[in-house]
Amino acid sequence: xxxxxxxxxxxxxxxxxxxxxxxxxxxxxxxxxxxxxxxxxxxxxxxxxxxxxxxxxxxxxxxxxxxxxxxxxxxxxxxxxxxxxxxxxxxxxxxxxxxxxxxxxxxxxxxxxxxxxxxxxxxxxxxxxxxxxxxxxxxxxxxxxxxxxxxxxxxxxxxxxxxxxxxxxxxxxxxxxxxxxxxxxxxxxxxxxxxxxxxxxxxxxxxxxxxxxxxxxxxxxxxxxxxxxxxxxxxxxxxxxxxxxxxxxxxxxxxxxxxxxxxxxxxxxxxxxxxxxxxxxxxxxxxxxxxxxxxxxxxxxxxxxxxxxxxxxxxxxxxxxxxxxxxxxxxxxxxxxxxxxxxxxxxxxxxxxxxxxxxxxxxxxxxxxxxxxxxxxxxxxxxxxxxxxxxxxxxxxxxxxxxxxxxxxxxxxxxxxxxxxxxxxxxxxxxxxxxxxxxxxxxx
Amino acid sequence: xxxxxxxxxxxxxxxxxxxxxxxxxxxxxxxxxxxxxxxxxxxxxxxxxxxxxxxxxxxxxxxxxxxxxxxxxxxxxxxxxxxxxxxxxxxxxxxxxxxxxxxxxxxxxxxxxxxxxxxxxxxxxxxxxxxxxxxxxxxxxxxxxxxxxxxxxxxxxxxxxxxxxxxxxxxxxxxxxxxxxxxxxxxxxxxxxxxxxxxxxxxxxxxxxxxxxxxxxxxxxxxxxxxxxxxxxxxxxxxxxxxxxxxxxxxxxxxxxxxxxxxxxxxxxxxxxxxxxxxxxxxxxxxxxxxxxxxxxxxxxxxxxxxxxxxxxxxxxxxxxxxxxxxxxxxxxxxxxxxxxxxxxxxxxxxxxxxxxxxxxxxxxxxxxxxxxxxxxxxxxxxxxxxxxxxxxxxxxxxxxxxxxxxxxxxxxxxxxxxxxxxxxxxxxxxxxxxxxxxxxxxx
Numbered sequence: 001x002x003x004x005x006x007x008x009x010x011x012x013x014x015x016x017x018x019x020x021x022x023x024x025x026x027x028x029x030x031x032x033x034x035x036x037x038x039x040x041x042x043x044x045x046x047x048x049x050x051x052x053x054x055x056x057x058x059x060x061x062x063x064x065x066x067x068x069x070x071x072x073x074x075x076x077x078x079x080x081x082x083x084x085x086x087x088x089x090x091x092x093x094x095x096x097x098x099x100x101x102x103x104x105x106x107x108x109x110x111x112x113x114x115x116x117x118x119x120x121x122x123x124x125x126x127x128x129x130x131x132x133x134x135x136x137x138x139x140x141x142x143x144x145x146x147x148x149x150x151x152x153x154x155x156x157x158x159x160x161x162x163x164x165x166x167x168x169x170x171x172x173x174x175x176x177x178x179x180x181x182x183x184x185x186x187x188x189x190x191x192x193x194x195x196x197x198x199x200x201x202x203x204x205x206x207x208x209x210x211x212x213x214x215x216x217x218x219x220x221x222x223x224x225x226x227x228x229x230x231x232x233x234x235x236x237x238x239x240x241x242x243x244x245x246x247x248x249x250x251x252x253x254x255x256x257x258x259x260x261x262x263x264x265x266x267x268x269x270x271x272x273x274x275x276x277x278x279x280x281x282x283x284x285x286x287x288x289x290x291x292x293x294x295x296x297x298x299x300x301x302x303x304x305x306x307x308x309x310x311x312x313x314x315x316x317x318x319x320x321x322x323x324x325x326x327x328x329x330x331x332x333x334x335x336x337x338x339x340x341x342x343x344x345x346x347x348x349x350x351x352x353x354x355x356x357x358x359x360x361x362x363x364x365x366x367x368x369x370x371x372x373x374x375x376x377x378x379x380x381x382x383x384x385x386x387x388x389x390x391x392x393x394x395x396x397x398x399x400x401x402x403x404x405x406x407x408x409x410x411x412x413x414x415x416x417x418x419x420x421x422x423x424x425x426x427x428x429x430x431x432x433x434x435x436x437x438x439x440x441x442x443x444x
Numbered sequence: 445x446x447x448x449x450x451x452x453x454x455x456x457x458x459x460x461x462x463x464x465x466x467x468x469x470x471x472x473x474x475x476x477x478x479x480x481x482x483x484x485x486x487x488x489x490x491x492x493x494x495x496x497x498x499x500x501x502x503x504x505x506x507x508x509x510x511x512x513x514x515x516x517x518x519x520x521x522x523x524x525x526x527x528x529x530x531x532x533x534x535x536x537x538x539x540x541x542x543x544x545x546x547x548x549x550x551x552x553x554x555x556x557x558x559x560x561x562x563x564x565x566x567x568x569x570x571x572x573x574x575x576x577x578x579x580x581x582x583x584x585x586x587x588x589x590x591x592x593x594x595x596x597x598x599x600x601x602x603x604x605x606x607x608x609x610x611x612x613x614x615x616x617x618x619x620x621x622x623x624x625x626x627x628x629x630x631x632x633x634x635x636x637x638x639x640x641x642x643x644x645x646x647x648x649x650x651x652x653x654x655x656x657x658x659x660x661x662x663x664x665x666x667x668x669x670x671x672x673x674x675x676x677x678x679x680x681x682x683x684x685x686x687x688x689x690x691x692x693x694x695x696x697x698x699x700x701x702x703x704x705x706x707x708x709x710x711x712x713x714x715x716x717x718x719x720x721x722x723x724x725x726x727x728x729x730x731x732x733x734x735x736x737x738x739x740x741x742x743x744x745x746x747x748x749x750x751x752x753x754x755x756x757x758x759x760x761x762x763x764x765x766x767x768x769x770x771x772x773x774x775x776x777x778x779x780x781x782x783x784x785x786x787x788x789x790x791x792x793x794x795x796x797x798x799x800x801x802x803x804x805x806x807x808x809x810x811x812x813x814x815x816x817x818x819x820x821x822x823x824x825x826x827x828x829x830x831x832x833x834x835x836x837x838x839x840x841x842x843x844x845x846x847x848x849x850x851x852x853x854x855x856x857x858x859x860x861x862x863x864x865x866x867x868x869x870x871x872x873x874x875x876x877x878x879x880x881x882x883x884x885x886x887x888x
Contacts, residue, residue: 134582139651141658143665147591192651203643207583207636214585217722221587221700225669228700232676256665256672278661 003172007039007160016120016158022046023120023158024113026105027079029064029071029181032124035169036161037077038178040122047122050112053083054101060183067181080112106157113156125150125159128166131204131215132196139196144229148222149215165212233260242269245310251288258285266298269313275299287311295402305403314403321372324411326437332371332409339371339409340440346433355442357411357419361435363428368414373406380417381427394423411439447616451483451604460564460602466490467564467602468557470549471523473508473515473625476568479613480605481521482622484566491566494556497527498545504627511625524556550601557600569594569603572610575648575659576640583640588673592666593659609656677704686713689754695732702729710742713757719743731755739846749847758847765816768855770881776815776853783815783853784884790877799886801855801863805879807872812858817850824861825871838867855883 001009011017025040027033027049040047051068053061065081072079090100109121130149137146152162161169173180204211236257240246242265252258262284266276276299283296287306294306301317319333328341343361378391395405400422408421419425421441445453455461469484471477471493484491495512497505509525516523534544553565574593581590596606605613617624648655680701684690686709696702706728710720720743727740731750738750745761763777772785787805822835839849844866852865863869865885 135648136651138578138582138659138662139648139655141652141654142662144588144669147662147666195647195650199647200644203639203647204579204583206639207580208585210585211583215582218582218586218591222591222666224698224700224703225588225673228673228698229669231698254668254672254675256668259668 003035003161003164003168004039004042006164006168008043010152010163011043011158011160014152014158014162016122016153016160017045020044020046021120022048022116022118023122024048024050024109024116024118025122026109026124027051027068027072028124028183029068030124030183031169031173031180032126032129032161032166034071034178034180035172036122036124037071037075038173038176039160041075041077048078048080048116048118050080050109051082052105052108053081054086054104055083056086056097056101057183064181064183082108082112084108110156119156121157123157123159124161126161126164126166126169127212127216128197128201130162130219131201131212132193134215134219135196135200136193139192144222144226148219148226151223163213163216229256229260230264232257233264237261237264237268240265242266242313245305245307245312248288248306248309248311251311255285258288265311265313266302269302270315271298271302271313272300284311303403303406305401307401307403312403316406319373319406321370324369324371325366335407336443337409338442340438340442342438342440344436344438346431346436348436355421355440357425357439358431359418359425359429359437359439360431361437362432363415364418364437365413365415369411369418370413371409371411374408374410374420378410378412378417378420380420380423382424383427383430385427391417391420391423394420398423409441447479447605447608447612448483448486450608450612452487454596454607455487455602455604458596458602458606460566460597460604461489464488464490465564466492466560466562467566468492468494468553468560468562469566470553470568471495471512471516472568472627473512474568474627475613475617475624476570476573476605476610478515478622478624479616480566480568481515481519482617482620483604485519485521492522492524492560492562494524494553495526496549496552497525498530498548499527500530500541500545501627508625508627524560526552526556528552554600563600565601567601567603568605570605570608570610570613571656571660572641572645574606574663575645575656576637578659578663579640579644580637583636588666588670592663592670595667607657607660673700673704674708676701677708681705681708681712684709686710686757689749689751689756692732692750692753692755695755699729702732709755709757710746713746714759715742715746715757716744728755747847747850749845751845751847756847760850763817765814768813768815769810779851780887781853782886784882784886786882786884788880788882790875790880792880799865799884801869801883802875803862803869803873803881803883804875805881806876807859808862808881809857809859813855813862814857815853815855818852818854818864822854822856822861822864824864824867826868827871827874829871835861835864835867838864842867853885 017023023040023045025033025037025047027037028051037047037049049068049072051065053065055061069079069081084104086097086101086104089104090097093100095103113119113121134147134149137149150159150162152159208214232252236250236252237246238250240250246265251261259281262281263276266280267273280298283293284304286292287294287296287304288311296304298304298313301315303314303316305312305314322330322332324341326341326343329338331338374391376392379388380391380394381388382394391410400408410420411418417426418429419439461467467484467489469477469481469491471481472495481491481493493512493516495509497509499505513523513525528548530541530545530548533548534541537544539547557563557565578591578593581593594603596603652658676696680694680696681690682694684694690709695705703725706725707720710724711717724742727737728748730736731738731740731748732755740748742748742757745759747758747760749756749758761777766774766776768785770785770787773782775782818835823832824835824838825832826838835854844852854864855862861870862873863883
């Protein structure tokens with residue numbers, strides 16, 4: 001089977017292109033991408049090419065752009081040639097030049113395709129690229145998805161050479177008498193990628209000369225497995241929202257599905273997934289067990305709670321301590337609660353709701369007066385109580401759910417807690433006939 | 445975390461041993477197995493050791509046995525020491541010496557444990573062994589299960605050092621001041637294993653020094669995935685038997701589950717699984733599609749059929765042609781059908797059922813008379829018909845299911861088909877008043 005037949009089969013198998021569908025090919029000028037353009041053209045697809053000169057290799061970059069330009073004239077393939085300094089872009093974004101160049105290339109490709117009304121972008125990744133990626137991920141640490149390497153299709157990106165080896169690509173070009181450029185940075189890749197391409201893969205090839213094909217078939221199976229388990233996880237989650245919570249009974253007992261349900265839930269909640277580690281999934285798994293923890297911290301200000309038979313994920317950015325003063329009026333953190341602080345004379349207080357607290361002005365240390373969330377160690381002696389109790393205990397007595405506790409305000413000064421929203425005021429601060437400080441919460 | 449704590453955690457995590465449960469440790473005398481015995485003993489398990497002298501390395505084998513003997517006296521660990529010539533065993537079984545030695549070792553270990561009433565056997569495989577196995581499988585071609593490498597538990601076999609690296613094992617022994625033997629065959633392994641241990645793994649370690657731990661975590665995830673998908677496949681198959689068939693509607697649409705249902709069905713049917721390849725699963729997948737094939741060959745004489753909305757797997761060993769003669773009486777192949785062949789005078793035939801066929805003796809070529817299954821190209825002219833028709837068409841007209849057709853007998857001589865069981869006799873062979881040959885099928 002020659003490269004064109006192989007690509008035709010891959011295109012059909014993964015539904016990459018309909019017959020005659022226009023496609024934009026990323027063309028660096030290297031063997032793989034030159035073969036890609038030749039193959040797509042031979043198969044009769046209306047192909048256009050895109051080349052981005054990253055200006056990373058001086059003269060060589062110009063030579064590649066010239067080669068690509070001549071090639072496209074020879075093949076009668078319309079070419080879009082752009083240039084952008086990837087080094088400058090990397091400096092701006094703070095990423096490695098390689099990462100920055102790749103992001104830039106995909107963004108530009110996508111923009112170019114959109115301008116031309118093209119909905120498919122072809123890149124020249126081969127089975128060798130895939131095996132290298134699989135090994136790289138294996139060494140760095142990965143899960144099922146990562147071990148499946150480079151996907152044959154991702155959104156508008158399609159990879160018709162996904163099952164072809166680099167040797168097959170070079171034999172094809174040699175058969176056509178078609179030359180290509182050799183990217184000097186490819187030969188020296190970065191150090192790790194280089195070790196994999198030039199040491200690991202050749203050693204595996206001595207174990208089995210067909211190891212690239214074997215790896216491609218494994219990648220297909222792993223992707224199918226992960227797809228199935230993700231579909232089942234989504235089905236089990238149904239329409240549930242992270243904030244309203246998912247019934248604990250809905251969580252599948254099979255760990256492979258349960259862990260994917262937790263991952264999908266984090267994703268739905270908007271937790272930045274690149275910050276989520278196996279450890280977080282482990283903490284959340286712990287929440288599902290009846291006797292285990294009831295709350296855990298997640299990245300970027302999210303927290304997970306087990307409450308009333310449900311697992312909930314809430315966005316709870318850190319609540320800083322806000323200094324208070326006579327005349328303060330402000331919205332507390334990201335909530336809808338407005339706190340007003342005013343001194344009053346005893347006769348001035350007309351109506352006192354459960355969200356209004358009155359304290360004796362003389363007991364307040366105004367220099368350290370502040371509102372903040374409850375903290376471990378907070379203690380309060382409620383009027384009439386025998387002694388101080390931990391705020392945590394008082395919350396529990398009142399059956400305040402964990403996720404609500406973290407939203408309630410505590411007002412304190414250097415002498416300790418003055419009052420806790422939803423609980424009450426400390427006995428030592430109750431008015432004794434003098435000036436009164438009124439704390440009023442509205443819109444809880 | 446030291447090696448003992450690490451092993452204790454692995455033992456608990458995979459439920460390898462209950463506290464105080466007796467265990468038989470495979471002890472070669474190498475670093476890993478010496479550490480295994482020391483760790484199990486330090487953790488308080490009643491440990492016994494087993495050493496098999498394979499007599500593969502002459503003096504060195506004797507040295508190892510002596511070392512193991514002294515070590516067990518020193519540690520006060522009861523030892524069973526056996527010897528068997530693995531080379532002779534391999535010559536007998538036709539396997540490689542390495543494979544033969546491994547099988548022999550596991551069989552002897554299992555026997556030794558059984559004699560002592562021990563239900564757990566510990567082997568010293570480390571995370572390094574696992575990474576090497578994963579890479580070996582990746583290169584040779586594997587699926588999800590194979591990519592998960594060496595399982596931490598398999599039946600009575602447990603592997604308490606499954607998460608430990610070889611470096612951790614050696615550091616532990618060095619800390620104890622405990623020596624061990626170096627197996628010269630370990631250093632020279634076989635060529636492929638050697639390349640993986642001494643070239644591939646060190647290169648991956650330059651990518652990530654913690655690659656062994658990363659591989660162990662991946663192995664856990666892949667095993668969990670495969671477990672879940674296999675459980676779902678078994679659930680979907682329910683109690684269905686391969687011979688009665690599984691309703692096509694029961695097959696899950698997710699390829700990862702569907703392919704495992706097909707594999708499990710083959711296993712239930714008794715198809716030798718080491719002969720089943722991805723190609724066979726592909727052929728069976730093709731049977732599930734309404735417009736596709738209706739029958740495919742499987743290894744070892746099995747065939748799969750799509751019939752009446754079900755997928756069936758039947759054992760149909762090759763049916764050889766059996767020569768027939770006047771006076772023949774015999775069971776046809778593996779079936780319950782008995783065929784009798786007798787010459788009769790016209791007046792002698794009393795009752796003729798639909799399973800009895802009468803032919804004119806004068807038309808029979810006895811030298812080539814035989815019974816065999818239907819073959820492509822068989823043709824028959826039924827009495828009263830206008831001309832010869834393909835047997836295949838006649839089966840179809842009579843709605844004979846595919847799986848039944850292959851069980852029906854065809855009797856023929858050098859001049860062609862005489863009769864087909866369930867269909868009829870050829871017009872040219874019907875009796876014309878002379879001697880008659882009677883073919884009688886019983887017990888269909």
